[in-house]
Amino acid sequence: MARADSLRDHALTLFSPLPDRIALLDGRPVTEAEVVLGRMLYFDPRLADDGATACADCHDPATGGDGNRPTSTGHAWQSGPQNAPTLFNAMLNRARFWQGWDEDLPSATLRDPFRAERIATPDRMVAVLASMPGYVAAFEAAFPGEADPIRPETAARALAAYASTLLTPAPFDDWLRGEDAALSEAAREGLALFIDRGCAGCHQGVNLGGDSYHPVRVARVPGTESLPESGACFALEEADGAQYLYRAGTLRNVTLTAPYFSEGTVWSLPLAVEIMGRAQLGADLTEAEADAITAFLATLEGRPPPLMLPVLPAETGLTPRPQVQ
Numbered sequence: 419m420a421r422a423d424s425l426r427d428h429a430l431t432l433f434s435p436l437p438d439r440i441a442l443l444d445g446r447p448v449t450e451a452e453v454v455l456g457r458m459l460y461f462d463p464r465l466a467d468d469g470a471t472a473c474a475d476c477h478d479p480a481t482g483g484d485g486n487r488p489t490s491t492g493h494a495w496q497s498g499p500q501n502a503p504t505l506f507n508a509m510l511n512r513a514r515f516w517q518g519w520d521e522d523l524p525s526a527t528l529r530d531p532f533r534a535e536r537i538a539t540p541d542r543m544v545a546v547l548a549s550m551p552g553y554v555a556a557f558e559a560a561f562p563g564e565a566d567p568i569r570p571e572t573a574a575r576a577l578a579a580y581a582s583t584l585l586t587p588a589p590f591d592d593w594l595r596g597e598d599a600a601l602s603e604a605a606r607e608g609l610a611l612f613i614d615r616g617c618a619g620c621h622q623g624v625n626l627g628g629d630s631y632h633p634v635r636v637a638r639v640p641g642t643e644s645l646p647e648s649g650a651c652f653a654l655e656e657a658d659g660a661q662y663l664y665r666a667g668t669l670r671n672v673t674l675t676a677p678y679f680s681e682g683t684v685w686s687l688p689l690a691v692e693i694m695g696r697a698q699l700g701a702d703l704t705e706a707e708a709d710a711i712t713a714f715l716a717t718l719e720g721r722p723p724p725l726m727l728p729v730l731p732a733e734t735g736l737t738p739r740p741q742v743q
């Protein structure tokens with residue numbers, strides 16, 4: 419027992435349990451009306467220029483909050499270069515996006531959902547929303563007293579408010595809060611290794627990641643035998659230029675969010691763990707060690723947020739038609 423307590427004390431200096439809710443975003447209280455509107459926007463493919471792609475297509479809350487494909491397909495079936503990360507717990511990330519665009523801009527919280535640009539152009543999106551009385555009413559309810567409530571900024575705010583409800587408390591949180599039985603012996607061993615071997619140096623904080631950017635392959639190039647053929651970012655010759663800094667993403671729900679890494683090239687979690695050991699720590703983890711760490715990572719799989727699909731406002735004669743190519 420003494421060991422369990424000291425492991426917990428140590429863990430609490432590196433990680434913290436997930437909060438029950440996010441009350442403030444960018445310093446302002448999250449309101450129920452914002453969440454209701456944000457949920458509508460999140461599931462509405464008509465915001466996209468082609469009328470076919472909603473946030474939920476690439477960040478699917480039914481399947482771990484992520485994209486489930488190596489890279490995502492957006493407007494007019496174009497494929498992007500990067501894996502769509504999970505939005506579960508993402509409003510708690512301090513480092514945003516794989517390579518940190520916008521990181522130092524003010525109000526980053528509100529700018530994130532602006533990646534709607536990858537599917538929608540802001541003027542057209544505003545025209546679509548303003549054409550539907552149901553949306554006009556929802557924006558007025560969420561942003562009362564504003565002269566011009568339907569704007570890209572308010573849409574982004576509402577989306578962030580909805581995303582802030584996508585929290586997934588996990589057995590690890592229960593254990594951090596003192597519930598001994600929440601972690602098996604194997605998972606506790608894995609946690610001890612995760613800390614001792616140095617994984618927590620980059621994957622720390624409330625999200626065990628989502629906090630900082632690092633060069634990939636800090637320690638050495640992982641052996642080609644453990645790499646997928648396409649090579650992914652590990653094929654890069656240099657690792658010290660800023661363009662090779664990648665975010666150490668959250669490991670919450672990592673059991674649900676394959677394929678892994680920014681280019682979505684690795685499908686097996688124990689293999690991803692082994693690659694990390696070699697590339698970032700210069701450590702050849704034994705199979706037993708990789709399995710123990712994987713057992714610990716499984717305790718980060720949280721209870722999913724309740725899913726409620728919204729009924730969306732009907733379009734009118736004024737609604738811009740989808741741009742089909």
Ligand code: HEC
Pocket residue numbers: 460471472473474475476477490491492493498500501502503504505508511513514515516517530531532533534536537577
């Ligand atoms: C076509 C697929 C696609 C669609 C549609 C999409 N996203 Fe994304 N999203 C991505 C990808 C890919 C990334 C990672 C990009 C990067 O880091 O460079 C991302 C990243 C994000 C992030 C940053 C998460 C983090 O932890 O850093 C947020 C927030 C986000 N998207 C919100 C949204 C919202 C809100 C919508 C709908 C308005 C949306 N996305 C629609 C693919 C998509």
Ligand code: HEC
Pocket residue numbers: 612615616617618619620621631632633634636651664665666667668669672675677678679680681690691694695698699711
């Ligand atoms: C020096 C910093 C650093 C250390 C140490 C580190 N990681 Fe990572 N980790 C990263 C970065 C950066 C990425 C993203 C790399 C990419 O996507 O190209 C990552 C990605 C991951 C992923 C994939 C997550 C996803 O959703 O795609 C897993 C799993 C992971 N790390 C586990 C571990 C484990 C286990 C250890 C210890 C053996 C560890 N990491 C040590 C920086 C680090």
